[in-house]
Amino acid sequence: MIQTIADFVWSYPLSILLIATGLFLTIYFKGYQFRKLFTALKLVFTGEKTTEKVKGDISHFQSLMTALAATVGTGNIVGVATAIAIGGPGALFWMWITGLVGMITKFAETLLGVAYRKENEDGEISGGPMYYIQAAFKKKWPSLAYAFFGLLGAIGLGNLIQSNSIAQSLYTSFSIPTIFTAGILILLTGIIILRGIQSIGKITEVVVPLMIGVYFITAVSILIIQWGNLGAVFDLIFTHAFTPIAATGGFIGSGLLLTIRMGIARGLFSNESGMGSAAVVAAAAKTKKPVTQALIAMTQTFIDTIIVCTITGLVILSTGVWSSGLNGVALTTSAFATVYPLSAGIIIAVSLSLFAFSTIIAWAYYGEKFLEYLYPKTKKTPYRIIYSILVGVGALLSLELVWSVADIAVAFMVLPNLAAIIWLLPRIKKEMNA
Numbered sequence: 001m002i003q004t005i006a007d008f009v010w011s012y013p014l015s016i017l018l019i020a021t022g023l024f025l026t027i028y029f030k031g032y033q034f035r036k037l038f039t040a041l042k043l044v045f046t047g048e049k050t051t052e053k054v055k056g057d058i059s060h061f062q063s064l065m066t067a068l069a070a071t072v073g074t075g076n077i078v079g080v081a082t083a084i085a086i087g088g089p090g091a092l093f094w095m096w097i098t099g100l101v102g103m104i105t106k107f108a109e110t111l112l113g114v115a116y117r118k119e120n121e122d123g124e125i126s127g128g129p130m131y132y133i134q135a136a137f138k139k140k141w142p143s144l145a146y147a148f149f150g151l152l153g154a155i156g157l158g159n160l161i162q163s164n165s166i167a168q169s170l171y172t173s174f175s176i177p178t179i180f181t182a183g184i185l186i187l188l189t190g191i192i193i194l195r196g197i198q199s200i201g202k203i204t205e206v207v208v209p210l211m212i213g214v215y216f217i218t219a220v221s222i223l224i225i226q227w228g229n230l231g232a233v234f235d236l237i238f239t240h241a242f243t244p245i246a247a248t249g250g251f252i253g254s255g256l257l258l259t260i261r262m263g264i265a266r267g268l269f270s271n272e273s274g275m276g277s278a279a280v281v282a283a284a285a286k287t288k289k290p291v292t293q294a295l296i297a298m299t300q301t302f303i304d305t306i307i308v309c310t311i312t313g314l315v316i317l318s319t320g321v322w323s324s325g326l327n328g329v330a331l332t333t334s335a336f337a338t339v340y341p342l343s344a345g346i347i348i349a350v351s352l353s354l355f356a357f358s359t360i361i362a363w364a365y366y367g368e369k370f371l372e373y374l375y376p377k378t379k380k381t382p383y384r385i386i387y388s389i390l391v392g393v394g395a396l397l398s399l400e401l402v403w404s405v406a407d408i409a410v411a412f413m414v415l416p417n418l419a420a421i422i423w424l425l426p427r428i429k430k431e432m433n434a
Helices: 002-011 013-028 037-046 058-070 073-087 093-117 130-139 141-174 178-193 197-225 229-242 256-272 277-282 292-318 330-339 345-374 382-395 400-423 425-431
Strands: none
Touching: 002 013, 002 400, 013 256, 013 292, 037 058, 037 197, 037 292, 037 400, 058 141, 058 197, 058 292, 058 345, 073 093, 073 141, 073 256, 073 292, 073 330, 073 345, 073 425, 093 130, 093 256, 093 277, 093 400, 130 141, 130 292, 130 345, 130 400, 141 178, 141 330, 141 345, 141 382, 141 400, 178 197, 178 345, 197 229, 197 292, 197 330, 197 345, 229 292, 229 382, 256 292, 277 292, 277 345, 292 330, 292 425, 330 345, 345 382, 400 425
């Protein structure tokens, strides 16, 4: 029953709602994400120029890298492969659409996250959708519901599922026992998150650029070798974004609606635009103007979907393995193996493990803030210890049910978040004009 509900929610209703909201915001703000993209990318490295002392716990760059850590994960390797394996080459086009319109959604939610942030009694900053949802509707139950489902998402999507992916990948590629992986993950997670967001920020600002850079360079080297096939690849993508694709090789064929559905669903799963999660860490950034951090946060969706997901998709398509009948991580590994036959398994296993582990530590902070909103007197250390232990539990269990529960939890995060964004459009425009 839970699987059926999750499949229905993520098939059309949620996908249509997220794309429609992104399109509406794009029109309402006159393509702001496109007009300001280069400014946003520049701000990633220069930050906000101010001589005043500003509130915040981490830098602009650390905030972006932590948000990227949460989104650049299994979706970029497994999700892209699944979308193409089921929906065909045209699915990549619809992933691009989710990224392009998702940028403005990400901008809006992170701007509000900073605008409505609070300073706790201990001087730590808290913010995110919980605070602006409460401000929008003048009632606390929608924001409490968001925080509750956000906490479920942190435990399921951000923790158990990621550690399970790491354990399975390392066992398949290197025969490392899952019990050993579980123990190492518990230890590493605990060491990092027990010291709070400053520790998480310091780790992500080093690990995230490194892991994305290595993966990007490796994938691009394959595309350079496959350069002659790229013209045909883009023809496949644009042709089958709007027309059904017949069965070929091991590919069983795909109708147009399935192509659109897979592209949108996997794209949104990857970049998390509309969930509001990135607004939690954006609120912790040292910034004076909400619009500045919102522009920086907007580049997260661009990097995640338009860059990382795209190169994965192009490698799968240009090497010709997309129609082999393989799916998920096996498909991506097969694509890399066409150029790196001896090391493809290692490359994908290490990339997947790093991507997933960075997601674990980023979502630890999100979950902490959701729990703090639900129970303001909660002690941080017990939560961090329990979260670290759950990482080990996830590595050892079969998690089919957890996937479905996490999907439903995400859906209940999206609904109040998007409603609050639309309701608070005047506040967004005011901050943009400040």
